[in-house]
Amino acid sequence: MLHYGHYLDVLQQQHEGMESAADIMMSLEEMFAMKSRTTKREAVTAFMNLRMKPGQAVKDHMMKVIAHLNIAELHGAEIDGETKIDMVVNSLSDSFDQFKLDYTLNKKEYTLQGLMQDVQSAEKILVKGKGQEIHMVGKVATVKARQKVKKQQKKKQLGPIKKETKKVTKIKGKCFLCGEKGHWKRNCPKSQNKKEEGNLNYLETCFLADSTDSWIIDSGATNHVCYSLQGFQERRKLSKNEINLRLGNGTLVSASAVGDIRVYLDSRRHLDLIDVYYVPQFKRNLISVSCLNKFGYSVTFNKVFIISKNDKIICQGTLENGLYFLHRNISHSLDTEITEPNHKRVKLSTDETYLWHLRLGHINLNRIKRLVCDGPLSDLKVDDLPTCESCLEGKMTKRTFSAKGARATECLGLIHTDVCGPMSIQARGGYEYFITFTDDYSRFGYVYLMRHKSDAFDMFKAFKAEVENQLEKHIKILRSDRGGEYLSGEFQQYLIDNGIVSQFSAPGTPQQMG
Secondary structure (H helix, E strand, C coil), X not given: CCCCCCCCHXXXXXXXXXXXXXXXXXXXXXXXXXXXXXXXHHHHHHHHHCCCCCCCCHHHHHHHHHXXXXXXXXXXXXXXXXXHHHHHHHCCCHHHHHHHHHHHHXXXXXXXXXXXXXXXXXXXXXXXXXXXXXXXXHHHXXXXXXXXXXXXXXXXXXXXXXXXXXXXXXCCCECCCCCCECCCHHHCCCCCCCCCCCCCCCCCCCCCCCCCCCCEEECCCCCEEECCCCCEEEEEECCCCCCEEECCCCCEEECCEEEEEEEECCCCCEEEEEEEEECCCCCCCEEEHHHHHHCCCEEEECCEEEEEECXXXXXXXXXXXXXXXXXXXXXXXXXXXXXXXXXXXXXXXXCHHHHHHHHCCCCCHHHHHHHHHHCCCCCCCCCCCCCCHHHHHXXXXXXXXXXXXCCCCCCCCCEEEEEECCCCCCECCCECEEEEEEECCCCCEEEEEECCHHHHHHHHHHHHHHHHHHHCCCCCEEEECCCHHHCCHHHHHHHHHCCCEEEECCCCCHHHHC
């Protein structure tokens, strides 16, 4: 017996003549299936087109996403878990770009619940950061206003203040940068290394050694940027403010030149970077991922990154201290002869013999032929090996330094001295240099830390006073490497006044420095 009580009157009258429930269900499915398919399509379309509005709470946005997903799945839509997560992440607003980048690079596996928790945590960090920024701006403005009022009140109470004349001590010697007298190099007005005074406080968190040979892959950079002119094959000088690049903090810097750079990867391969901007203010060389894509390269990121073209791997690099560094052969000079400067393709070796020579640790041609005869490389067609620069460099020898100088016969008879610095990371107290004094007879050494290179003279006087007092002897000879800190007039005059002979080592022979 069929129960028609749950049907509408119209449907009940239409299906009264049917004998079985199966016939009724088939009839109902034909009548209403199209509506279900339409609802499914609308729900899937709404889910795909859903975008988080600026300022919208993450929780509200995620509730809408889950609602559309439930409707779509209820009407038969099948969406796998990874696709769901990818579409939800893609629907987030631009303020979550860093979260999207982290998700893409690290390839995290999420559930909807886990994703919602992480996105809400990211939202709290963003809101907190904006609040601190607004609070700090307001605090600085308030402090400046109070200081201004206090300064005006103090002027009214005290009246005009007579300026005290300060005794100016004239600096002897001349500047090693501009050659003018009256100031040191660190205070030279023409120095480009002088830090600009401003209200911007910054903290560098990447304690890495700067090198003109290191290149960093940056997915956020819009252009290739370098801070050294070394390696440019051809370049065009730019006028001031002709090309301005915007940094992450909003500051604009002007590019001084633009040109092409060839980055050598090893003895057989190189990567040509087109339209590289030279910006002296930068401290890193950046390779833009978007610029590589324009010339047909593809870049994939994981624990390592790989640059490929036409399904061939061009180069790769590793993640170091949060930055992706390009692996390359830094022993190859960048100042090589210019060949095919407009050729944008990377030359790859198709010589199978040379390839196996590299794979097997640079073995010689006879050993490769033996492997072919014995069977492991039976399919290899042996050709003559081209010149391998790595083999040539590995077999180079250096002549030993056979010359032996006269050694001192007593303590303080000969003192070797040298200055090292500036270091890339300052020591506590702002020390960037250190100077060494080594006794040639006893091999005993002293090390003094210095903030500036010009402190070498004061350090020598302190060293001289200590050792001469302790040993009750006098320094006879001071040998240096012709550094400018030892050639100043006051240093040389001090040596003459104290009867100390100033010796200099021959250029390029550190063996003479003890």
